[in-house]
Amino acid sequence: MSRPSRPAAQRTAAVARHMMSTSSAPAQDEAPVLFESIGCLRKYILNRPKKLNALDDAMLGILRPKIEDWSRGSLPGIIAGTGVGRGFCAGGDVESVVRYASNPETLSRAIEFFHREFEMDYILAVMPKAYVAVMDGVTMGGGVGLCINAPFRIATEKTMFAMPETKIGYSPDVGASYFLPRVDGHVGTYLALTGNAIDGRAAFFHGFATHYVPSRRIPALFDQLASLDNPTYEVIDGIIEDASAEWDSEEATNALIGETRVALDKAFNHTSIEKILEELGSMAESSQSEEVKAWAKETIEILGLRSPTSLKVALTAISSGRVMSLRECLQMELNIATAFCSGASPDFKTGVTAVLVEKTKSRPAWSPASIEEVDDSYILEQFFTKYSPEKGNVPAITPPEFLAGSKPVNPMRFALPTEEEIGQMVSGSHPQSGSTEITLEELLAKFENLKHGKHGVREKILEVVQRRCTAEQDKHLNKTWLKWIH
Numbered sequence: 001m002s003r004p005s006r007p008a009a010q011r012t013a014a015v016a017r018h019m020m021s022t023s024s025a026p027a028q029d030e031a032p033v034l035f036e037s038i039g040c041l042r043k044y045i046l047n048r049p050k051k052l053n054a055l056d057d058a059m060l061g062i063l064r065p066k067i068e069d070w071s072r073g074s075l076p077g078i079i080a081g082t083g084v085g086r087g088f089c090a091g092g093d094v095e096s097v098v099r100y101a102s103n104p105e106t107l108s109r110a111i112e113f114f115h116r117e118f119e120m121d122y123i124l125a126v127m128p129k130a131y132v133a134v135m136d137g138v139t140m141g142g143g144v145g146l147c148i149n150a151p152f153r154i155a156t157e158k159t160m161f162a163m164p165e166t167k168i169g170y171s172p173d174v175g176a177s178y179f180l181p182r183v184d185g186h187v188g189t190y191l192a193l194t195g196n197a198i199d200g201r202a203a204f205f206h207g208f209a210t211h212y213v214p215s216r217r218i219p220a221l222f223d224q225l226a227s228l229d230n231p232t233y234e235v236i237d238g239i240i241e242d243a244s245a246e247w248d249s250e251e252a253t254n255a256l257i258g259e260t261r262v263a264l265d266k267a268f269n270h271t272s273i274e275k276i277l278e279e280l281g282s283m284a285e286s287s288q289s290e291e292v293k294a295w296a297k298e299t300i301e302i303l304g305l306r307s308p309t310s311l312k313v314a315l316t317a318i319s320s321g322r323v324m325s326l327r328e329c330l331q332m333e334l335n336i337a338t339a340f341c342s343g344a345s346p347d348f349k350t351g352v353t354a355v356l357v358e359k360t361k362s363r364p365a366w367s368p369a370s371i372e373e374v375d376d377s378y379i380l381e382q383f384f385t386k387y388s389p390e391k392g393n394v395p396a397i398t399p400p401e402f403l404a405g406s407k408p409v410n411p412m413r414f415a416l417p418t419e420e421e422i423g424q425m426v427s428g429s430h431p432q433s434g435s436t437e438i439t440l441e442e443l444l445a446k447f448e449n450l451k452h453g454k455h456g457v458r459e460k461i462l463e464v465v466q467r468r469c470t471a472e473q474d475k476h477l478n479k480t481w482l483k484w485i486h
Contacts, residue, residue, distance in 0.1 A: 033062045034084075039226035040077045042070045042129075049085030055142045056093040057109075060116045064123065068400055071127040078231050080132040080222065081124075081146060086158075088135045089143025092117055094168065098352045101341040114173070114337040115395045117142060118330045121174050122399055125149035125326055126406035130236055132225065135159045135203070136215050145174025148208065149326065151233060151409045152240060155209035156218070159200030166306040167195045169351030169366065171313040171336055171383075177321030178329035179411070183207045184419040186268035187256055192314050193268070193276075194302045201253035205460060210240075210415040212456070217243045237414045238452075247456045257463050263292045267299075271319055273311045273371050277303065305363050307347040308371045312379045320384075326408050331397045335387045338394045344382040416460045417447050419468070426469060426484045437481045440465060 034045040044063060046053035070079055083089055092113070100110035124131060124146060133147030134154045140162045147153050155161070163172040163180070172180065172192045180188030187206050191198070204212040213221065221243045228235060256264055267279040280303075283296035303311065313336060321329045340348040347366050354364035368374050389396040399406070412418055421430065425446055428436030432450060444461055451457045469482045 031062070032056070032059045033066075035066055038222075040075075040228050040231050041080060041222060041226035042077055043080040043082065043222070046081075046083040046089055049083075049087075051093075052087035052090035052138050053083040053085065053143070054090045054093050055117060055146075056096060057113060057116075060113075060120055064116070064120050067120070067123055067127065068402075071123070071129055072402060073129075076231055078130045078132060078225055078228070078236065079127070080134065080225070081150075082134040082218075083137065083143075085137070087138030087143070088133075089140075089146055090138045091141030091143055091164075092174075094170070094352050095356055097341070098349050102349065107341060110341045111334075111338050111395070114334055114341075115397075117145065118174065118334055118397055119399065121145040121149070122327060122330055122397060123403060125175070125408040126399065126403050128403075128406065130231055130233055132236070132240070134218060135161065135200070135209060136218060140164055140197070141172075142174055144176070144208075148175060148179050149408050149411050151411065151413060152211065152236060153209045153411075153415075154211050154213050154218070154240065155200035155203045156213060156215040157200055158215050159203055159209070160197050161200070161203040161208055162195060162197035163192055164195035164197070166193060166310040166314055167351065168355050169307040169310055169345065169347030169349070169364065170340055171310050171317060171333075173333040173337060175326055175330055175333070177317040177333060178324065178326045181318050181322040185261070185265040187261075187264065189268040189315070189318055190256070190264050190299075192318055193273075193306065193311055194299065195306065196302065198254055198256075201251060202255035204456065205253070205255040205257075205416065207412060207415045207418060210411075211244050213240065213243045214245050233414075241452070241454060244455045247459045249459070258467070259289045259292050260295045262467055263287070263289075263295060267296070271315070273303075273308075273315055276315075277371070307345075307351060307364070307366045308368055308374045309345045309347050309366070309379070310351075311371065312374050312376065313383050316379060316384065327397055327399075331389070332384070334397060335394050336383050338387045339383045342387070344386075416454070416456050417451065419464050422447075422461060422464045423468065423484050426465075426482050439479055440482060443482060 032048050034047050036043040036045065044066065046059065048054060097110045097113050100106040131150040132152040132154065133150040135147055136156045137158045138160045139147065141164065144163060163176050165172045176192060180192050183206055200209065200212060203209040221240065224239050225231065225236065263283055267276055267283065270276045270279060277300060280296045280300050283292055284300060287293045287296065317332060317336060320332065350364050350366065354360045387394045424430035425433050425443060426438055432446060444458055447457050447461055465482065468485050470485060472481045472483050474481060
């Protein structure tokens with residue numbers, strides 16, 4: 001793919017951007033969301049750096065009308081999202097939500113916050129414009145919702161990616177029940193239950209990001225995008241790929257790979273928290289790998305700190321979301337949010353108060369205090385049955401009329417190949433396989449061609465093959481065929 005040239009229009013765009021940033025009035029600079037329009041680029045900038053750009057009512061009220069306006073535009077263009085300071089967006093303003101939920105007179109405001117937030121996430125997922133989300137810095141919870149369904153999701157060395165809701169007695173939302181079960185193996189379930197954060201390299205490796213670009217290159221990348229006359233998805237991908245960092249095998253990352261990943265997929269494949277903990281306990285006691293033993297013990301300790309109710313709700317939601325659409329998942333999550341706000345569990349208030357307000361380091365006083373005390377039938381009735389639009393006690397996720405028939409783009413189109421795609425190519429069921437037998441060299445060549453020489457493809461395939469394939473020697477042809485381990 002050829003690289004676009006840097007015409008005079010690009011230099012003009014850079015000058016215009018500088019003039020816009022230096023001539024803004026103080027009142028505009030203080031707005032919680034800023035907007036820039038340069039060439040074909042329309043950019044929103046989250047601007048609450050002291051709060052790591054956590055979303056509140058005011059930000060949602062400013063952001064949605066502008067996104068809808070840009071989406072309706074007839075000219076080809078790119079919408080981009082970024083943030084000021086150390087974070088893209090650290091999540092939703094749950095302190096305010098809990099405060100609203102604590103008073104019957106303001107309960108509806110708490111539920112409406114989630115309603116507006118989830119609809120905003122859905123609009124960003126289905127809008128008919130190329131969308132580039134830059135996860136430069138802390139990207140958690142509500143921040144993940146703003147970017148996770150974008151066709152272009154850029155991680156950097158500053159990225160800290162997490163869905164930490166079980167830490168505060170809540171459950172992963174903003175579409176988590178849709179996107180977490182669709183990444184490789186059971187990495188999504190693990191992240192949902194533990195609330196652990198991963199870095200930018202790991203986010204890229206596991207498919208949460210489509211590209212990994214050094215933070216210092218982002219301004220020049222925006223200039224290039226703004227200068228495009230016809231910003232097709234393929235051209236945008238090529239420009240971002242040109243700015244991407246080559247894979248550095250020496251660079252430290254907390255990507256979940258190797259023996260630990262095998263153990264993770266085995267443990268978090270279970271459909272109950274009790275079975276997950278039992279599997280982890282067995283690994284911690286009898287695994288032949290010291291690495292797996294240490295990981296299993298640490299994971300048991302982490303899960304022990306989380307809200308037992310939240311763990312049960314989160315696992316049920318993720319298990320259900322595997323076969324649901326994005327809109328259905330968001331609606332289920334709004335039903336769950338309504339249950340939490342309406343007092344189905346005291347843990348949301350307990351967790352937010354302890355972790356975010358009082359900033360205590362010890363385990364919050366969860367109620368019930370243990371997994372064994374949580375009634376599964378209560379979870380299903382209170383969080384998955386009692387509240388819904390059909391029952392008239394939850395608002396419906398309703399996109400604007402002009403987006404009513406729209407569907408999300410494939411969020412993995414420009415990401416590294418998924419484990420499922422690699423498995424299909426090895427087994428001969430991939431549309432581009434052409435054969436039921438393939439060597440490692442042929443497999444690498446297939447994906448190098450399909451992904452246009454994308455950085456990280458070789459490393460991803462080699463890691464997956466090491467875990468998921470065996471080798472079969474063909475003495476007659478002097479070839480070694482790969483066989484997928486199901």
